[in-house]
Amino acid sequence: MDHQQTKPNPNDTIVACATPEGYSSIGVIRVSGDRAEAIVQRIFKPGHSETIFESHRAYFGDIIDQASGKVIDKVITTFHKKPYSYTGEDVVEISCHGNPLIIDRIINELIAQGIRLADRGEFTKRALLNGKIDLLQAEAVLDTVYSPCEEVRKLAIAQYEGKLSDTVRHIRRKLEDILVITEAQIDFGDEEDVQGRTQTARSMDDLRSLKAEIETIVQYAEIGIKMKKGYRVLIMGRANVGKSTLFNRLVGYERALIHPDPGTTRDFLEEHIEISGLLIRLFDTAGILNKPHGPDKLAQERSGQLIEQSDLIVLLFDGSEPMNEQDVYLYNLTKEKKTIAVVNKVDLNMQLNESDILSDSLKISAKTGKNMDMLLVRIKTSLMPVVCPSDNCLITKQRHMHVFREVLACVQRSLEARNEEMTAFEVKSALHTLGTLTGETLDANVLDRIFEEFCIGK
Ligand SMILES: Nc1nc2c(ncn2[C@@H]2O[C@H](COP(=O)(O)OP(=O)(O)OP(=O)(O)O)[C@@H](O)[C@H]2O)c(=O)[nH]1
Ligand SMILES: [Mg+2]
Structure with a gap:
């Protein structure tokens, strides 16, 4: 226009x-x-x-x-x-x-x-x-429009309804209470309650429990942010084990070339799919050949580079053949990463020997689709092993995580403060920082930058 x-x-x-x-x-x-x-x-x-x-x-x-x-x-x-x-x-x-x-x-x-x-x-x-x-809800509007998967959509609508804002309000109220007590101590000195505990001791207890609450939020923030970015899942295995066949089955159409000759896939392929509500960035990679040279060698190096950034590796083995040195090489190469061992081609005669590597393996046929549902469950549970305590306030933005981290640092410093004045100062900074989440204390330029991400008409 x-x-x-x-x-x-x-x-x-x-x-x-x-x-x-x-x-x-x-x-x-x-x-x-x-x-x-x-x-x-x-x-x-x-x-x-x-x-x-x-x-x-x-x-x-x-x-x-x-x-x-x-x-x-x-x-x-x-x-x-x-x-x-x-x-x-x-x-x-x-x-x-x-x-x-x-x-x-x-x-x-x-x-x-x-x-x-x-x-x-x-x-x-x-x-x-x-x-x-408030600002958290405004940002959630954008997420509601652009949620890449069901789980993020649920978080977005919960934030739009104000669940994360409620958490922020709850933290703010606690900080304000602590500030009132601390400032009273500055003016009137410390007093003991009926159990003989001083006000300072009570404020410190409150600060410590608040610290634990914020720590949990920060700890789970990585999960929310990751959920929004998508999980990188690699299909790896030696040449010809059926990686591309599995990739196509998961993607739902004939995306990759499949051929009985080893070395069919060279450039890796990436497709975005949803598994049980999670956004998955799925990669089909070049297989490991015995003595690669030329472009096969380059392709193999590429596959290796992908390992580092992956969140999960589906390590595929060919059930119709005995295990060989390339299988073992790949197993060792990916040992440090989260992996699922999967034996493919179970529709054929099984020749694969039992091995420790396969002790917890899943048996599938990418060709017939056998046990694909079990593979999907395995992928989901490997990526999300924990149930988040309160997924309603799971953070999905770096900005939010940084603010919570900063609030946490203020709370930590207030716990270490040498006197009430310093405690009050740090609690005030925590409150100010917290206000940037909901927008009250946010700089106008930052606010403009946030809204620049929006489209016209929203
Ligand atoms: N019987 C049977 N054949 C399969 C299965 N999965 C793959 N194949 C066959 O195995 C051969 C190799 O399949 P691909 O999917 O191209 O294997 P790949 O691992 O991607 O191979 P490269 O890209 O060369 O590393 C093809 O002929 C497939 O039809 C399976 O579950 N059962
Ligand atoms: Mg392939």
């Missing part, structure tokens, strides 16, 4: 298309701001002769080209009066036919009436500034 953008003013009434570019059955145009209703009314002719539009009701009618008086499209408009809207302002949504030409024409008509095109994330930013949501 080539609409001219004017200098952003947070009080302007804004417009943008909320649905993706391209053809679709419906396209949604969103207008937000004080003039939303009046501006839309100028170009919208309702099917019946309504003149007053009720909030949260849909009206069928025509959008009229102001120059020619002709109909641009038949649409449904919905009015959301403030504060009961996404942005907290008056919002009108126009559902038109999802043709980019129509959407552009309608937006241009609205801009011609004196409103402007929204910036990236400006609707959500207004929701934040109007107190409809």
